[in-house]
Amino acid sequence: MNSAHNSQNHMSVPLCSAFCVLAFCTQAFPQGALHPSNLDYPVMISVAGRTGTGFFVTDSDSVHWYLVTARHVLFKDTAARHLWGPSAMVSGYAAGQRYEFQANLDSLLTDGLLKADTGHDVAVARCGTLSFKSEGGVCTWYRRHLRRSVGGKLRITVVKWDMLRTYDQVLVGNDVFVFGFPRNLGLRGLPEIDSDRPLVHKGIVAGSNPSMRTLIIDAAVYPGNSGGPVIEVEEGDLPFNDTFVLIGVVTEYVPFEDVWHDITRDYMNRTISTSDYSIVEPMDPVIDIIQKWRKK
Structure with missing residues (x-):
């Protein structure tokens, strides 16, 4: 850092x-x-x-x-x-x-x-x-x-x-909630969404990338979501006793590429769109920054 x-x-x-x-x-x-x-x-x-x-x-x-x-x-x-x-x-x-x-x-x-x-x-x-x-x-x-x-x-x-959890404490398969202000949803001039209020998207921890030490979730995100908190649900030993913990920061979506080739007309089309997967930075680097401040 x-x-x-x-x-x-x-x-x-x-x-x-x-x-x-x-x-x-x-x-x-x-x-x-x-x-x-x-x-x-x-x-x-x-x-x-x-x-x-x-x-x-x-x-x-x-x-x-x-x-x-x-x-x-x-x-x-x-x-x-x-x-x-x-x-x-x-x-x-x-x-x-x-x-x-x-x-x-x-x-x-x-x-x-x-x-x-x-x-x-x-x-x-x-x-x-x-x-x-x-x-x-x-x-x-x-x-x-x-x-x-x-x-x-x-x-x-x-x-x-x-409430903070580190990369190694996150459990794949647990439910997560993603919070943010996606600004590009809906059509301009139509009142379906109040863009000044946050939206919540539910998914699960789909996996991780050990080489980059990032998390992968199956909740879609959009422009404006970047920087938002990701909350993981830790199941309690008793019913109705779940705990919500903060596991990371939304940084980007995983793109989906669709390529098809019309052989007859020798025409190729390539479409990039948002997949249902997103990348999350774990709280470890945030914790490191704060702890270095505390040591000064």
Whole structure:
């Protein structure tokens, strides 16, 4: 994992005086059903006319909160030297209420608070500090880097560290839920889908690619889904005691190629379309980035 800019002591960055309420989603819900708060995981990230998906996590000590997404949502290149734009608009829903804030990507990168893995398609931004009791809490954010257009409390949903799973802990065949903001579904001008609200797609862990250490799921994804969270269902020992865990970040779909040749007319046609399989970066590189921050 490399960063294009030298970092400085993040503790010198002043905190915003406003607060946000955190909802920590943990453990189980009735079998086969998502807890309503799970639907608040994804956030839409808009950069220079491009959109992707992200989500928030804590670190192991629940001292900071972070925005996680795919590297290509924020950066033009795998070396993570060139951003798509100087800032990003981050928006989502919590308890039915929409929120948004602007993230200054340039200043986050300059101050060492935005890092990407050059070997894996993930990026992480440290957004601020937090404290909590039981299932809720309060966070502050770095006002030099994050800005809201309106005041008041901000309610967001943050995935706790103990919900994260690594590549080796993922079980092939388990159910998964994919969250995101696919922007190219439906027809322009028709109201079938509200593109500002996230959609959920259910599938299973179909396999893995050991050489690349990526996961393969059989849930289709589309432009706008990149960076979204993938939740695995771990079956409990008792009925209605399943646990939802975060296993990775959606990065791309697996294309399907259909080639046919008309021998009589000597004509060949090649069609590339979306298959039902998608690639997921496991949480390992995200965990590595956060843990390196924690050691400084």
